[in-house]
Amino acid sequence: MSLPGLERWRALPVTRRRQILTPILLGIGLAFPFVTSNAGNVDAAANAFTYVLLALGLNIVVGFAGLLDLGYAAFFAIGAYGYGIAASGHLKLEWSNLWVPLEWAGQVSRLVVPGQPDTVQFHFAFWPMLAVTAIVCAVFGALFGAPTLRLRGDYLAIVTLGFGEIVPVVARNWEALTNGAQGLGGIRTPKFFGFDFGFSPYPYYFLGLGLVAAAVWISIRLQESRLGRAWMAIREDELAAGAMGVNHVHYKLLAFAMGAAVGGLGGTFYVAKLTTATPDMFTFPVSVMVLVMVVLGGLGSIRGVVMAALFLAFLQSVILQDLTEYVHALGRVVGSETLQRVELITSLELIFGLILVLMMIFRREGLWPAVRRVAALTREQQDAAPARGGAVRLSWAPAVTPGGAERPLLVIEGLRKHFGGVAAAQDITLTIRAGELVSVIGPNGSGKTTLFNLITGLVPADAGSIRLNGNEIGGLPPHEIVGRGVARTFQNIRLFNNLSVTENLLVGEHVRLEAGVLGAIFRPPHVRREERRAVEDALEVVQLFGNRLLPRLEHPVSGLSYANRRRTEIARALMTRPTLLLLDEPTAGMNPAETLELMDLLRALPGLGITVILIEHKLDVVMDVSDRVVVLDHGVKIAEGAPAHVRSDDRVIEAYMGRRRRVPA
Amino acid sequence: MSTLDVVLQQIVNGLALGMMYALLALGFTMVYGIIELINFSHFSVFMTGTFVGLVVLNLMGVTAGGRSLTGLPLIGTLAVLFVVTMAVTGVLGVLIERVCLRSLRNVPGSAPMITTIGVAFILINAMLLTWGPQTQRFPQLLPNWRWALGAAEITFKQVVLFVVGLVLMLALSHLVKRTTLGKTMRATAQDADAARMMGIDVDRVIVLTFFLGSALAGAGSLFFGLYYGFTGYYIGYTTGLRAFTSAVLGGIGSIPGAVVGGLFIGLTQSLGGQLLGVKWTDVIIFSILIVIMVFRPNGLLGARLPQKA
Numbered sequence: 001m002s003l004p005g006l007e008r009w010r011a012l013p014v015t016r017r018r019q020i021l022t023p024i025l026l027g028i029g030l031a032f033p034f035v036t037s038n039a040g041n042v043d044a045a046a047n048a049f050t051y052v053l054l055a056l057g058l059n060i061v062v063g064f065a066g067l068l069d070l071g072y073a074a075f076f077a078i079g080a081y082g083y084g085i086a087a088s089g090h091l092k093l094e095w096s097n098l099w100v101p102l103e104w105a106g107q108v109s110r111l112v113v114p115g116q117p118d119t120v121q122f123h124f125a126f127w128p129m130l131a132v133t134a135i136v137c138a139v140f141g142a143l144f145g146a147p148t149l150r151l152r153g154d155y156l157a158i159v160t161l162g163f164g165e166i167v168p169v170v171a172r173n174w175e176a177l178t179n180g181a182q183g184l185g186g187i188r189t190p191k192f193f194g195f196d197f198g199f200s201p202y203p204y205y206f207l208g209l210g211l212v213a214a215a216v217w218i219s220i221r222l223q224e225s226r227l228g229r230a231w232m233a234i235r236e237d238e239l240a241a242g243a244m245g246v247n248h249v250h251y252k253l254l255a256f257a258m259g260a261a262v263g264g265l266g267g268t269f270y271v272a273k274l275t276t277a278t279p280d281m282f283t284f285p286v287s288v289m290v291l292v293m294v295v296l297g298g299l300g301s302i303r304g305v306v307m308a309a310l311f312l313a314f315l316q317s318v319i320l321q322d323l324t325e326y327v328h329a330l331g332r333v334v335g336s337e338t339l340q341r342v343e344l345i346t347s348l349e350l351i352f353g354l355i356l357v358l359m360m361i362f363r364r365e366g367l368w369p370a371v372r373r374v375a376a377l378t379r380e381q382q383d384a385a386p387a388r389g390g391a392v393r394l395s396w397a398p399a400v401t402p403g404g405a406e407r408p409l410l411v412i413e414g415l416r417k418h419f420g421g422v423a424a425a426q427d428i429t430l431t432i433r434a435g436e437l438v439s440v441i442g443p444n445g446s447g448k449t450t451l452f453n454l455i456t457g458l459v460p461a462d463a464g465s466i467r468l469n470g471n472e473i474g475g476l477p478p479h480e481i482v483g484r485g486v487a488r489t490f491q492n493i494r495l496f497n498n499l500s501v502t503e504n505l506l507v508g509e510h511v512r513l514e515a516g517v518l519g520a521i522f523r524p525p526h527v528r529r530e531e532r533r534a535v536e537d538a539l540e541v542v543q544l545f546g547n548r549l550l551p552r553l554e555h556p557v558s559g560l561s562y563a564n565r566r567r568t569e570i571a572r573a574l575m576t577r578p579t580l581l582l583l584d585e586p587t588a589g590m591n592p593a594e595t596l597e598l599m600d601l602l603r604a605l606p607g608l609g610i611t612v613i614l615i616e617h618k619l620d621v622v623m624d625v626s627d628r629v630v631v632l633d634h635g636v637k638i639a640e641g642a643p644a645h646v647r648s649d650d651r652v653i654e655a656y657m658g659r660r661r662r663v664p665a
Numbered sequence: 666m667s668t669l670d671v672v673l674q675q676i677v678n679g680l681a682l683g684m685m686y687a688l689l690a691l692g693f694t695m696v697y698g699i700i701e702l703i704n705f706s707h708f709s710v711f712m713t714g715t716f717v718g719l720v721v722l723n724l725m726g727v728t729a730g731g732r733s734l735t736g737l738p739l740i741g742t743l744a745v746l747f748v749v750t751m752a753v754t755g756v757l758g759v760l761i762e763r764v765c766l767r768s769l770r771n772v773p774g775s776a777p778m779i780t781t782i783g784v785a786f787i788l789i790n791a792m793l794l795t796w797g798p799q800t801q802r803f804p805q806l807l808p809n810w811r812w813a814l815g816a817a818e819i820t821f822k823q824v825v826l827f828v829v830g831l832v833l834m835l836a837l838s839h840l841v842k843r844t845t846l847g848k849t850m851r852a853t854a855q856d857a858d859a860a861r862m863m864g865i866d867v868d869r870v871i872v873l874t875f876f877l878g879s880a881l882a883g884a885g886s887l888f889f890g891l892y893y894g895f896t897g898y899y900i901g902y903t904t905g906l907r908a909f910t911s912a913v914l915g916g917i918g919s920i921p922g923a924v925v926g927g928l929f930i931g932l933t934q935s936l937g938g939q940l941l942g943v944k945w946t947d948v949i950i951f952s953i954l955i956v957i958m959v960f961r962p963n964g965l966l967g968a969r970l971p972q973k974a
Contacts, residue, residue: 068775070782147959154703154778158909159958162951165906173944284902288782295779350790356783357765360776 029209033202041318043201048313049208050270055293055309056215056302057262062291063300063370064228065255066235067148068157071164072290074144075137075260077171077282079267082133084184084277086124091177093120126190126272133268134261141260142253149249152238164287172279183278190272197272204273211269212306215262218521219302222258225520225531226506226513229499231255232300233507236496243456243494245482245511245576254517285349292352295359298366307368315351320344377551394540396577397608409434409611410455410580415464417450423635424450428464430630430637432580437602437612439622439643442632443655448615449491451632452582455613456488457481468580483511487578489569491585491615497558501549501568504557505538508575541571544601562589567598574610581605584615599625623647631655670816675935677814681823681892683931684830688885689908690915690923691837692758692878698854698918699874700770705781706761708905709788710879714754714886715803715896716792721749722804729802733809742806747829750887751880758879759872767868785901793898800897803890826888833884834924837877841920850874854918903947907934910954916964925966 009017033042054076061069085091095110095118102108107128111121124132144163148156171178178184189197190207197203222228230251233241238248271277293312297304324344331339359366410432417425424447432438440448453459455466457478466474473481487508496504513534519527542549545567552560557568566586573581586602587595595618602625605612616622622629622643629646631639633655639646646652689711696704722728725742734742761784769777810821841847852860853870861867889904890896911930915922930950937949957964 066774068779147955151958151962153775155958155962157775157778158703158913159955161906162955162958165951166948169944169947173948285786288786291779291782347790347794349786350794353783353786353788353790357780357787360780360783361765361768364772364776 026213029213030206033205039201042205044314044317046201046204046208046273047270047317048310049205049212050266050273051290051293051313052212052306052309053208053215053266053269054263054290055297055305056212056219057259057266058290059259059294059300059302059305060219060222060231060262061255061259062294063298063305064223064235065231065252067145067252067255068153068160069256069259070157070161070284070287070291071144071167072160072259072263073282073284073286074164074167075141075263076267076270076286076290077167077279078140078260079133079137079264080271080277080281081171081178081184081267082136082264083124083126083129083268084187084271085177086122086129086132087126087188087272088184088186089121089123090179090184091122094118095120123188126188126268130265130268133264137264137267138257138261141256141258141263144260145253145256149252161284161287164284168279168282171282178277178279181279183276183281184271185276187271187275187277189275199275201273204269208269208273211265215265216302216306218262221521221523222517223300223302225523225527226510226515227251227254227517227520229503229507230510232499232503233496233510236498237494239458240490240494240496241507242478243458243482243488243490244507244572245479246507247477247479258517285352288356289352292355296355296367298369301366301368301370304366304368304370308366312352316345316348320348394537394544394574394608396537397610407434408432409436409469410613411465411467411470412455413465413467415451415454415466416462417447417454417459417635418462423447425454425461425464426635428632428635428637430640432611432613434579434611435606435609436627437606437614437625439614439616439626439629440632441616441619441622441629442638445634446632446655447635448632449584450635452488452584452613452615455481455582456486479511482576485577485579486582487573487576487580488582489566489573489584489586491588493562493565493569495557495565495569495572498556500554500556501542501560501571502535502538502553504568504572505541505575506534508572509534509537510576512575512577537575538571541574544574544604545571546597563591563594566590570601578610580611580613582613582615585617586614587616587618587621595621667816671939672936673815674817675939676932677817677819677823679932679935680928681826681931682934683911683928684826685885685888685892685927686904686908686911686930687924687927688830688833688881688888689905690911690927691834691920692882693909693912694915694917694920694923695850695874695878697912698920699850699857699871700777702766702777702781703909704878705778705905706765706784706788707758707781707878707882707908708901709785709792710754710757710761711882711886711889711905711908712896712898712901713757713788713792714750714883715890715900716796716801717753717883718746718750718887718890719801719803719896721746722806727804727806729804731804731806734806735808739806739808743825743829747884747887751883754883754886755876755880758875758882761879762872762875789898789901796898798898800895803894803896805891805894807891822892826892829884830888833881837881837920840877846873906954907950910950910957912964913954914957914964916966919964919966922964922966926964 032045036042054072057075058069058072061067061072099108099110099120103110107122107124109121109123111119113119144160148159151159172181189199191197192203195203197207230241230246233244233246234248234251242248289312293309294305296312297306297308324342327342327344328340331337331342408431412428412430415425415428428451440451442448450459454461457473457476457480461474464474465472468484468486471484473484473486496507499507513530515527515530542553548564548567549571552564557565560568566589570583570586587598590598599621602612602614614622614626626643628641629643630637631646631649631652638651638655639649689707692707693704696702696707722742725745727734727742765780765784766777769780807822807825811818841850849860849865849870850873852863852865853867857867860870885908889900907930908927911926912923913926914929915924915926933949933953934946938946941949
């Protein structure tokens with residue numbers, strides 16, 4: 001589109017656009033009931049808000065964290081029944097004095113029936129229950145999520161589907177609690193300072209609008225926070241996320257809990273409006289419908305999901321019915337009996353099925369995806385001579401190596417690891433001193449990468465100890481080892497491919513930031529400060545690579561050249577503020593000039609208080625930059641020492657060349 | 666009847682049901698074994714099969730409420746019924762693969778599985794719109810013979826289920842283990858790329874797998890119709906999920922595992938229904954599903970780990 005206004009609009013920064021859009025959208029939302037003459041439309045919109053809430057909740061789980069949940073309706077059900085039970089008086093518990101405080105608070109009353117024990121009558125108020133059901137759902141979300149932590153992809157989806165099936169069956173069968181298949185009736189409607197919401201759609205419309213606005217706001221805040229980045233990192237590459245300090249157990253459970261809480265709000269709102277809850281309101285087709293909304297709008301795209309949910313909800317409640325009436329009218333005009341009997345609403349699920357299939361085949365990113373537009377680099381930017389060197393400086397790096405140089409930083413003793421019959425590490429003992437640059441070399445399959453995997457906790461050792469600064473780190477999960485100051489890059493680059501360079505780097509800083517859920521949502525001053533600092537740190541780290549990455553900060557890393565992806569990965573590792581950096585073949589795929597450029601950086605790292613262990617196949621690089629060289633062969637350390645010394649070691653030559661004697665010069 | 670006799674009766678019933686779950690689980694497991702896809706549309710292919718069987722029987726003049734058949738007419742009708750239904754559902758499976766799944770073959774993540782959910786919804790609602798929401802009676806063409814088994818009894822229906830089920834499973838086992846075709850299937854399941862480099866037409870193997878799996882689902886759907894005497898657009902989901910649990914229980918990807926799992930789920934359903942109440946059957950079965958998935962994702966007989974992220 002070439003509308004000049006649109007171009008100018010897109011040129012505005014996101015924050016400015018939001019400042020303009022928010023009042024406009026809220027204004028439209030608030031004005032809608034007064035503009036439309038039809039109370040039915042307001043009612044339909046209020047119901048649609050339920051689905052928007054559900055879709056936004058599922059979007060946190062599926063869109064942000066990439067965990068496909070096929071039983072999401074379970075949380076809708078728990079939220080709905082939670083409020084239903086608390087506000088319907090169906091559940092009859094025996095009276096005990098523990099209820100007295102709640103009786104004072106006016107939430108329960110004592111029911112006296114002569115000849116029978118006294119019972120408790122529930123009539124909890126809507127507003128506190130909104131929070132209670134959200135918390136209950138969050139707990140169930142974490143509970144249902146916990147068994148899936150070990151599972152991936154489709155298997156995870158099946159287990160969530162299992163829970164999604166079990167919840168309605170329990171709701172149907174546990175009659176004392178839920179009144180079985182008949183469902184709960186006579187659920188109290190909310191009151192607001194004495195004003196009873198009753199059965200008019202208008203108050204529910206405004207309540208729903210408020211809840212949706214809150215859910216959108218929370219979604220945006222989460223997405224653009226340390227939490228959102230951690231979720232996206234897990235979604236893109238769980239192993240790399242762990243190696244960058246993201247605790248995947250914590251963040252997956254958090255995603256399940258947050259998603260469930262929003263679903264619970266939807267459930268509570270829905271039954272408060274409907275005043276009944278039955279088990280068949282929460283079956284598999286409901287889970288699929290919410291999934292269709294998220295898929296149609298675009299996984300992870302908040303605006304897309306909201307639009308899709310509104311559209312599909314209106315399709316169900318208004319559009320299909322209107323269309324049916326048109327078809328009937330057409331049938332009367334042309335005198336066709338068949339046309340007059342068509343009921344388009346019955347094909348709703350058929351439409352859902354078609355949407356799923358067509359979207360998956362033709363437009364998996366959704367109709368309104370969350371991707372940002374990035375301008376291609378100009379020729380000048382592409383051709384710019386790579387500026388090399390400059391001041392190598394990181395503001396957080398200590399001027400001198402802490403604790404003094406030459407102090408043993410990493411001490412490995414008797415490290416052993418077998419994969420079946422293959423010995424990848426056999427009693428490796430190694431000491432790395434602070435401020436050193438040590439290279440690990442050896443033929444293919446000699447156990448170099450396994451050594452890195454053992455140090456970073458990606459692979460558990462069979463025996464031996466790994467101590468960092470005198471503290472054992474063997475057996476710790478990868479994210480904790482990162483927290484203690486060990487960072488790494490991977491031999492086969494493992495970046496978060498759909499995230500931009502900046503986002504990749506910010507994930508690296510994850511362990512050095514502190515924002516939790518509340519911090520991410522409300523963004524108090526200290527969170528704003530640390531976010532600002534993180535962006536500054538990222539810029540600083542990127543400048544270590546001259547102008548290589550600088551013009552590409554907002555580009556998705558999948559579009560970068562091989563060498564630039566290597567640089568991004570090193571930069572991401574530096575963002576964790578390591579004291580020990582493990583680089584696995586950092587110059588692989590780089591041309592000689594680029595290799596030289598990287599060697600400059602490698603030489604400068606010890607000056608920043610960063611000790612380096614390097615796996616490298618280019619021996620000229622190794623001989624040039626290393627203080628010491630360690631040689632591995634078949635998991636055994638066969639030599640260690642200064643580069644020149646190692647080069648003339650007979651066993652090293654044998655390992656590489658397979659000969660007993662040196663070739664005479 | 667004493668408790669023991671009740672248990673014996675439920676074992677007979679459970680094994681007959683188990684044959685149906687096993688046939689259905691085989692289709693899941695074969696497709697998963699080849700392309701690591703959890704195929705939700707398999708449920709609805711099964712459900713569609715019952716309607717195909719209904720039409721085939723009606724075309725042959727056998728209608729619900731009609732009399733049961735004996736002798737040669739029975740054998741002939743059953744043969745035509747099974748062959749035609751299995752052929753139609755087999756082709757349906759192939760169509761699903763060609764139209765919806767082939768272009769997603771190398772797409773990572775859950776997109777192919779989500780597509781099969783969509784296909785399932787399309788088929789279910791196509792049947793709903795064609796046949797209406799009411800339950801359809803399925804012709805009871807098998808005579809109501811029954812034999813005493815101690816205090817329990819076994820019906821002719823159950824015998825037919827056992828015999829046909831066993832014949833189909835043996836045929837499948839022969840095909841997979843003893844023929845070149847089976848060898849190409851096993852090779853593709855191990856490593857599709859390597860198989861392709863060895864000159865195996867992987868696309869053909871995948872199409873064949875979908876055909877066989879869906880044809881077995883067609884046979885399973887006839888079991889359902891003959892056993893329960895009804896069908897409806899909604900039958901696929903619950904039965905399909907139970908069959909899927911069977912496949913997972915036996916170890917998804919493992920053909921003998923699917924049979925063992927199917928029989929186990931059949932027994933669980935009949936015995937669990939007897940002991941704990943029918944209304945809790947699904948809770949039991951889905952709990953088994955979750956427990957197996959989490960603690961023993963390879964299943965009882967399977968050797969494969971879930972690989973697809």
